[in-house]
Amino acid sequence: MSKFFLYLQTAVFRKNLIGGLIFLLFLFVLIYFGLQMYTKHGDSQEVPVLKGLHISKALEILDQAGLEYEIDSVYQLDAKPGIVIDQDPDPQSHVKSGRTIYLTIITQSAPEIAFPEIIDKTFIEASAILKNHSLKIADTSYINDIAKDVVLDVKFAGQPLKAGRMVSKGSNISLILGNGRGDSEVEIPNLVGFSLDEAKFALAGVGLTLGSVSFSDGIKDSINSVIVRQNPDTSARIISIGSAVHVTLSKPSTPSSTVPQTP
Template sequence: MSLGRFLISKTFLKNLLFALLISIFLIFLILIWLKLYTRHGQKKEVPDFYGLTVKECQSLIKKGHFVLVVQDSVYTKEVPAGAIVEQNPKAGSMVKKGRKIFLIINAFHPEVIPVPYVVGYSLRQAKALLESNGFQVGKLKYVPDIAINNVLKEMYEERELQPGDSLEKGVSVDLVLGKGLSNEKTPLPDFTGMTLEKAEQVIISTALNKGAIVYDSTVHDAKDSMSAFVWKQSPAYKEKEDLFVPVGSSIYLWFTLDSALLPVPDTLTIEEPPVPNEK
């Protein structure tokens, strides 16, 4: 039988059709297997674990069959010891069922490290050095001295620190600074709309002290406090007035999440039409 006749014979066509059906069936099985293996279309939303312990998260991970993996620990005062401070993927992300969620938890015991000795440094240099080593600048006390804004003493809980002293990482260190030999004053900033982090930066940079911090009823937890903003301050800032306060003065701040409490700027202006020139 010639090749041409074989290709159009019933036997060849029957075997070809059978082979095609087998191929289609195998492809169909492979697609089903891939769909089951990759869980295509079965994405779940990652819960928000911030502030919870790993044990408290167990009820949240059942639906998505997530696997929690503690990757590291840091020390912070924002959440209780053992609570979660960071997660990856972030809350709200859409991931496949069974995905590993990597966690960073708050250490049970703070790390104790040497404190940089900043006596003799300027306030700006001392602040940068302390913060780069994991400490915060606390209260600023100004005393008469020819070295304006230079650190004269470094204090922690009323104790003067010495070179080589160690403290818990993250604590605030108080500084005694020179204010010159006259009554120095500094401009009063407008803190309206600032977060606490930004307000603290401005307070330090303007040689002032942070007084009491008050949160209203819209702020419920540490996470809210990070997003809250200043709606009132004391001493009060008055627009179009150059206000000065003594260096080292305490600034009291009130925080909220309610933007309706922010002052509305008076931007309404009425322009009169130009008067035509008379000829």
């Protein structure tokens, strides 16, 4: 132990101690300035606002700022293609030069999806399903069927569309719905003002028959008379095919003639 303390008092120890301290100081300075350069301490800039800009303008701004970028894309119905809708880091954040900014833009190409099953769904149910699949209802039409407001058929671009077929998001879909009447019922035509022959023709065209014929003025002249009343009338709206419609005839009213006076 006494030799150790004697060694501490020698010039060799002092020289080694000074050399070690100088090495540690040099190592500290090297690490300090190395980290400064690696982390770019003091080299900070604000991330520009890119949301809402077209991608070409956004990239021009990033190039001028010395920032890198990566681009992802999503599809949104009725949105303008090429617009930046999201960025990371957020606007006005402070980053080092060369930092990568992640952009999300609206793509122009609509992705395709499998068309959902909506046959036998009500119009309300079908509308909700189509909306969830980013599809639009172009128009609706009705055919005779006892299922009221129920989807009976679907068309796309004028052609039948089956569940599972791939269609682009945003496509316009046409729906064929039931009117709740069925094939055995028709609307009652308005026969008032028709001649008897015209009434027979109109009734036959919708599958109805002519019932009893009566005359309101007592003059049984079916050729020169027109229908003034019918039973059932159009207020009933719907009648079964094959039913009879009863009519009342009367001579058409004519404007009174003016007799010129003798001067």
